[in-house]
Amino acid sequence: MAGESVIGDGLLQRVGAEDASSDAERGESAWIEVIHKMDQVYADLVHYQVELEEKNSALEEAQHFIENVQTSMTDVLIVCDINGDIKQANRALQQLTGCAAEELVGRPFSALFESDSRQLVAQFAEKIRSETVYDCEVNLLGSDGAPTPLAMNCNSLFDHEGKLVGMVLIGRPVGELRRAYEALHRTHNELQQAQRQLVHSEKMASLGRLVAGVAHELNNPISFVFGNMHALKGYGERIKRYLEALHGGDDPAACATLREELRIDRILGDIGSLIDGTLEGAERVSNIVQDLRRFSGNQQQQQQVFELCPLVRTAVDWVIKAARDKPRVELRLDESLSVEGNNGSTHQILVNLLQNAVDVLEDRDDPRLCVCCRREAERVLVEVSDNGPGIPQSDLLRVFDPFFTTKEVGKGTGLGLYISYGLATDQGGDLQAVNLPAGGARFVLSMKAA
Ligand SMILES: Nc1ncnc2c1ncn2[C@@H]1O[C@H](COP(=O)(O)OP(=O)(O)O)[C@@H](O)[C@H]1O
Ligand SMILES: [Mg+2]
Structure with a gap:
């Protein structure tokens, strides 16, 4: 501001010294014009400077804001260049790795991960050329040396001309979530197991009450199987006696008498239905056992x-x-x-x-x-x-x-x-x-x- 008034005053003094001829008048008005123009240029300059200062402070504020957001993020943020060297890392990453920002910047980002995840993250640079990498599970090397599981997304970073210049990785620590999920899963399985056992033990309890009824059910066919087998045994003995007489050379009249005596013809008429009845009884027993098995089995x-x-x-x-x-x-x-x-x-x-x-x-x-x-x-x-x-x-x-x-x-x-x-x-x-x-x-x- 001081510069403006010195220059301005000096010019006016010189103009005020030449006032005789018209040439001098023209010269004077030209000078005045020049001076006005310069004043205007100067005012514009001042205006631009103020505007620049305002923009600068807005820019600083925006940068501050972004830094604050990054700092308060619980997700890990890593910005890398195209070679995979870290350009920027937020506080969440510094806390998890136990490294300060200065130690992180410039390091290859893959060095932050457990060896089993390195191969996976090494593919990120290639993959992001065609797609965004979503929810990829990787293990970050924690400050205590223990792996910290992260669900990681990775995206391309472009410059103002749209040229690929690097990648942005955002990782969410899923350790707590995973542990909670695993505990939930375990409890759910235990609950299902307990429920299955409950169903089974209730079934066994009512089966215990049913035993008398089932025994009664079994008793019936078993008793007539027994009866029939007993009769068949007697029949067998009589048939044996008759066959022995027949093949022993007894005379036909004696054989006929024996046949009559042993009631062989009745036996032959009876034997079929006795066997059928026995088979039916055995079948009934087998059905009951099948029912019982069906009822008591821990079937799916x-x-x-x-x-x-x-x-x-x-x-x-x-x-x-x-x-x-x-x-x-x-x-x-x-x-x-x-x-x-x-x-x-x-x-x-x-x-x-x-x-x-x-x-x-x-x-x-x-x-x-x-x-x-x-x-x-x-x-x-x-x-x-x-x-x-x-x-x-x-x-x-x-x-x-x-x-x-x-x-x-x-x-x-x-x-x-x-x-x-x-x-x-x-x-x-x-x-x-x-x-x-x-x-x-x-x-x-x-x-x-x-
Ligand atoms: N037919 C019924 N008439 C009256 N009450 C019944 C009947 N069936 C079940 N209940 C009632 O329901 C209750 C629960 O039955 P349930 O779940 O089979 O268990 P539990 O037989 O071991 O008591 C019984 O204790 C009884 O009070
Ligand atoms: Mg009941």
């Missing part, structure tokens, strides 16, 4: 198509035969009901429902149980109804809660309905409880019709 939940009615009959037979007080049972089954689900699970659900009904009917007058299976549109419904006390309104939903039981300790686990509900929904079905207007409860298992 495979969906299959099967006939529901034989399954219902077996479940009813077993439960009723094992019951101390046997209720009157009414079975209302449609001829053929094909369903889609898991037959072992369905059997387990039915046994649970029937055992519950038998339990509430104990010591009641005229205990009655009705199992009705029918098709309704795309569903098959199995209703297990009893004329017991019913379920208090407030417990209608609670009965499906785990460990909800009104039975005395040692008698009920409170898991039967909880597990049955899970098994029903797992196979695309449903299980609901209602009270009957005439008294008693009804459980409705709904399944997919095949």
